[in-house]
Amino acid sequence: MLKKILIANRGEIAVRIIRACRELNIATVAIYSEIDKDALHAQMADEAVCVGGPLSKDSYLNMTNILSACVLTGCEGIHPGFGFLSENPKFAKMCEECNIKFIGPDYQTIELMGDKARAREIMKKATVPVVPGYEGNINSYDHALEIAREIGYPLMIKAAAGGGGKGIRVVKSQGEFKQNYEAAKLESQACFGEDRLYIEIYIESPRHIEFQILGDDYGNIIHLGERECSLQRNNQKVLEEAPSSFLDEKLREEMGVVAIKAAKAVNYKNAGTIEFLVDNQGKFYFMEMNTRIQVEHPVTEMVTNIDIVKEQLKIASNLKLEFKQEDIQIKGHAIECRINAEDPKNNFRPCPGVIKELYVPSGPGVRVDSAIYCGYEIPPYYDSMIGKLITYGDDRENAIIKMKRALDEFAIGGVITNIDFQYEILEHNDFINGNYNTSFIEEKLVNKNA
Structure with a gap:
């Protein structure tokens, strides 16, 4: 060790x-x-x-x-x-x-999977379904425009070296193409140090579902089930669940098999996730692999009782995984709300400042991952997320009830947070019924309140 x-x-x-x-x-x-x-x-x-x-x-x-x-x-x-x-x-x-x-994984794997265009090629060779799109290098704006005409609209322009929702633009018509193409290049250069792009078809209002992967140095690779990550704003996740209420057992098993196939295609080691887009017919496509621990890893820990960070450390210490796929059991339901110092009523403007009062919720089935304390000054230089509130219940309904109770208790004075906004999501009938996709927040909450 x-x-x-x-x-x-x-x-x-x-x-x-x-x-x-x-x-x-x-x-x-x-x-x-x-x-x-x-x-x-x-x-x-x-x-x-x-x-x-x-x-x-x-x-x-x-x-x-x-x-x-x-x-x-x-x-x-x-x-x-x-x-x-x-x-x-x-x-x-x-x-x-x-x-x-x-x-984490070796640098060769990070390099391969960090280049989203190359990752697509690898997955296609491994017979992992990918979102249809252009497979080669885009040489110029005129070349990109020609590709767009062949693919058809709507489409997505993506940074080849992208991740975290950066360098992505949805283009609904040719009239919008140039502006979005140039914006994607600029954002890609700013975020990743290069401006290569690729283009793929746009799957309207999909589910974003990811599978947690663990792989050791001895060729053993397993998954710990899926996380529902469709509640997003500007391609940034806001609330996550495990398991997904959208998947039935047949689709869950099929996606899990494909997730492991994807990880084996690059001999994956340590913790990572295979990200899928799933349409309303249950057809799924590989989107990308994240070669790191995820913000939302706690919901998987809650439903599997496996400490993913400890597993990372054990794998890095050259230890074998202690369990096989058949040992993994998903029990109950977990939800994570990202608590951000931001103002949802002011276009989610970051709100750094001094925390003057703080009460953190607790009790059965409640977990808080945070680094804030009373008197702490949130600096303006970093991401606005200041904590994660996670609840666990025997079923989804119970997890939602616990989350609402915990959000009610969570008191942070001195800065504006998104706690009330998270509560608004939980109160929405479509969320309660599991009837949502990646467009939900923009269409049902943000635009509604604008």
Whole structure:
């Protein structure tokens, strides 16, 4: 087992990793930016090292400083969490070259799956269904326009190196194409350092369903069931569930088999997810693979009773998976609400500031993953998510009841949050009946309240 690791992240995921390490008797080193010197993860870790200024590029994306901190503190491995450097193949390769264990898949897999166009090609060869689209390189705007005419509208323009909902544009007609093409290129360059794009057909109002994968160094790959991730705004997830109320057992089993096939196609190791789009007829398509722990991993932990972060650490320590696919049982239902410091009534504007009052819900079936505390100042430099509220019940109805109770109890003073907005989702009849897709929030809540 690894003895000491550095956590190359901040916020609730860094706290989450520290907790798992403590239970496995692994020492931890936190990194922090100058603005994060009082952050909870920096206080909780066994050691903490400042790696740069407030801007991400100077600290949490500063590969040289992070690796130097790892070497100077005698760490054997680095856990990247999600975001920041978690899907950066260059960083994973640098770790390998420095004889530091990157707690995730190898850099070759990250590189392959990070290039969405190449990932499509690999999945097609593995007979994994993909969304129909153009398979080659797009050489120019005129070339892209020609492809669009052949595919037909509506269509999606996507960043080849994309992820996290960035670099994606839906184009409904030729008149909208140029503006969206240029916007996607600019966003791709800004987010990923390159502007290659690909084009595929647009599946209207699909479900976004992902399967949690675990793979070890011995060729064993299993899935831990699915998560329903269709409640999104601007391609960013807002609320997730496990299992999905849309899938029947036949479709669930079929998608699980395909998810493992996809993971085996790249000899996947550690934790990851296979992301699918599912149309209203139950036809599903591979969308992408996320080569990291997901924000929404707690709902899977609740229904499987498997600690995914601990499994990541065990796999990175060269241990075999302790269970086979037939050992995995999904029991009950779990829901996660992302708690953000943002103003839903003002176009979800981020709302940094000092937390002046705080009451965190608890009780049976309630879990809170967060790094906030009374007096903590939410900085303006990072993502607006300040916590995750997770509830578990014997069935979906019970999980919803618990979530509404917990949201009622959750009190955060001093900053505006989306707690009331999350409650509004839970109160909507279409959500209660499981009748929603990726368009739900925009069509039923945001536009309605505009």
